[in-house]
Amino acid sequence: MTTANTARFNAEALSWDSNPSVQLATRLAHAAYLSRLPSPSALSTYDVLDLGCGTGLLSLALAPSVRSVTAVDAAEGMIAALAAKLSSSELSTTVRNVRPVHALLQDPSDPRLAIDPVTGSSDPKPRRFHLVVSHLVLHHIPDLPALFRTMYGCLAPGGRVMVTDFENFGPEARRFHPEAKMDGVERHGIKRDEIKRVLEEAGFVDVKVETAFEMEKAVETEPGSGVMGPVMVFPFLICEGTRGG
Numbered sequence: 315m316t317t318a319n320t321a322r323f324n325a326e327a328l329s330w331d332s333n334p335s336v337q338l339a340t341r342l343a344h345a346a347y348l349s350r351l352p353s354p355s356a357l358s359t360y361d362v363l364d365l366g367c368g369t370g371l372l373s374l375a376l377a378p379s380v381r382s383v384t385a386v387d388a389a390e391g392m393i394a395a396l397a398a399k400l401s402s403s404e405l406s407t408t409v410r411n412v413r414p415v416h417a418l419l420q421d422p423s424d425p426r427l428a429i430d431p432v433t434g435s436s437d438p439k440p441r442r443f444h445l446v447v448s449h450l451v452l453h454h455i456p457d458l459p460a461l462f463r464t465m466y467g468c469l470a471p472g473g474r475v476m477v478t479d480f481e482n483f484g485p486e487a488r489r490f491h492p493e494a495k496m497d498g499v500e501r502h503g504i505k506r507d508e509i510k511r512v513l514e515e516a517g518f519v520d521v522k523v524e525t526a527f528e529m530e531k532a533v534e535t536e537p538g539s540g541v542m543g544p545v546m547v548f549p550f551l552i553c554e555g556t557r558g559g
């Protein structure tokens with residue numbers, strides 16, 4: 315993550331949830347995760363790390379199904395938006411297992427992950443998670459191998475990573491973002507073979523990369539026109555791996 319990226323996400327935090335594509339992509343990703351995760355009783359014991367949680371759309375969707383969600387984001391504005399939702403009259407009495415953390419996560423033993431969202435206590439040992447999720451983050455990351463090594467280190471033995479982002483299916487994938495919003499976009503989606511190799515090189519086993527869903531999204535009439543018009547279909551990949559026991 316670059317400083318430009320963080321500045322961009324701070325600026326976008328307040329309007330993030332009003333983007334219908336963001337909401338739709340989260341709903342589809344949430345369904346894709348749930349369909350690949352274990353039964354509700356097993357899932358209810360999971361401690362989850364949402365890396366690059368933004369305003370917490372996915373964290374809040376997963377929260378009722380799991381034991382806890384540690385929701386991490388490098389942009390203070392995003393974390394402030396999630397914290398505001400959690401202290402709102404709507405959520406403050408119903409959601410008690412999500413903890414927002416402002417951090418550019420690079421170290422699995424980062425002490426800011428130490429507090430258990432449910433008990434509020436921290437263990438001297440670094441916390442390890444059953445599941446790391448991350449949605450719409452990879453295309454902003456300059457160094458993917460480093461990110462997946464961090465995710466690997468955050469997992470308990472046998473823990474799983476599940477990551478979703480749009481696929482780089484060719485030059486047209488660039489149209490996912492309007493030209494004026496290319497700041498901090500490191501790649502125009504993720505490539506199946508490349509991401510599979512990155513997970514394997516980070517140490518993950520049982521690596522699988524497949525199409526999770528397809529999403530319609532309005533794009534610019536002409537790149538750079540600033541006028542949204544035609545609708546394109548963007549495939550999203552889900553990338554899964556397990557930290558060996």
Ligand SMILES: C[S@@+](CC[C@H](N)C(=O)[O-])C[C@H]1O[C@@H](n2cnc3c(N)ncnc32)[C@H](O)[C@@H]1O
Pocket residue numbers: 315319320323336340365366367368369370371372386387388389392417418419420448449450451454455
């Ligand atoms: C496109 S936003 C997606 C937010 C959210 N997952 C969603 O789908 O609504 C990407 C987010 O990843 C965060 N991010 C990227 N790398 C990060 C890192 N290493 N640690 C924490 N946050 C990170 C950015 O600050 C940004 O808010």
